[in-house]
Amino acid sequence: MAKTDEAVLDRLGPAAADRLIDVQAHAALLGVSDRTVWKMLYAGKLPPCVRVNRSVRWRLSDVQRFTAVGCNIDAFNSESRKAVAVR
Numbered sequence: 001m002a003k004t005d006e007a008v009l010d011r012l013g014p015a016a017a018d019r020l021i022d023v024q025a026h027a028a029l030l031g032v033s034d035r036t037v038w039k040m041l042y043a044g045k046l047p048p049c050v051r052v053n054r055s056v057r058w059r060l061s062d063v064q065r066f067t068a069v070g071c072n073i074d075a076f077n078s079e080s081r082k083a084v085a086v087r
Contacts, residue, residue, distance in 0.1 A: 020057035
């Protein structure tokens with residue numbers, strides 16, 4: 001895990017895996033700008049987001065799994081399908 005990832009996780013606190021993160025935290029975890037996160041979202045290259053009123057958030061656990069598979073949405077989706085099939 002990169003130093004920026006650790007710094008963001010430290011800022012989010014101990015129960016971070018269950019948290020919803022905003023675009024700024026998502027960008028910091030990916031090492032890209034906020035604008036790039038929006039472009040990736042609209043292009044369908046990010047895990048599904050959660051809409052809370054007019055806000056867009058992501059589950060931190062989804063973002064961590066996404067980065068663990070190399071930021072590849074196809075690998076993330078196939079891993080998600082495997083996890084659902086195992087349940």
